[in-house]
Amino acid sequence: MANTKTTSKRATTSASQLKYFEGVGRRKTSVARVRFYPEGKMGSIIVNGADYKKYFPVARYQKAAIAPIKDSSVKGGVEVKVSGGGVMAQSEAVALGLARALIKQNPELKKEFRALGHMTRDSRMVERKKFGLKKARRAPQWRKR
Numbered sequence: 001m002a003n004t005k006t007t008s009k010r011a012t013t014s015a016s017q018l019k020y021f022e023g024v025g026r027r028k029t030s031v032a033r034v035r036f037y038p039e040g041k042m043g044s045i046i047v048n049g050a051d052y053k054k055y056f057p058v059a060r061y062q063k064a065a066i067a068p069i070k071d072s073s074v075k076g077g078v079e080v081k082v083s084g085g086g087v088m089a090q091s092e093a094v095a096l097g098l099a100r101a102l103i104k105q106n107p108e109l110k111k112e113f114r115a116l117g118h119m120t121r122d123s124r125m126v127e128r129k130k131f132g133l134k135k136a137r138r139a140p141q142w143r144k145r
């Protein structure tokens with residue numbers, strides 16, 4: 001019985017101190033878990049323990065990752081855990097997760113984000129290789145004899 005008291009006490013303490021909104025974004029094989037903190041950690045965007053500018057060194061990836069924040073002018077901190085895929089797929093997964101987290105905080109942004117294309121999950125995946133072929137669709141070179 002004493003164990004349940006400590007867990008419930010711990011849960012209420014963490015909930016009151018660290019209020020955040022979470023969203024999951026996916027692209028190809030990348031998965032991003034995004035936590036948006038409306039209070040605290042103001043202006044900081046941390047991706048896998050590093051600043052987003054260090055994690056995404058190319059400006060194109062940086063812009064893709066934080067596009068929902070720029071378009072909504074919302075203030076707050078962001079913490080992201082992303083894995084799988086390449087750097088571009090990860091930045092797009094972060095953008096989708098961030099848009100979903102911001103909508104959980106403020107549902108009125110959904111219409112605006114939908115119009116800007118932040119809410120659409122890009123479902124394109126790599127096609128699997130078939131047996132008898134060199135790649136997914138590339139057939140071996142045809143020989144007459």
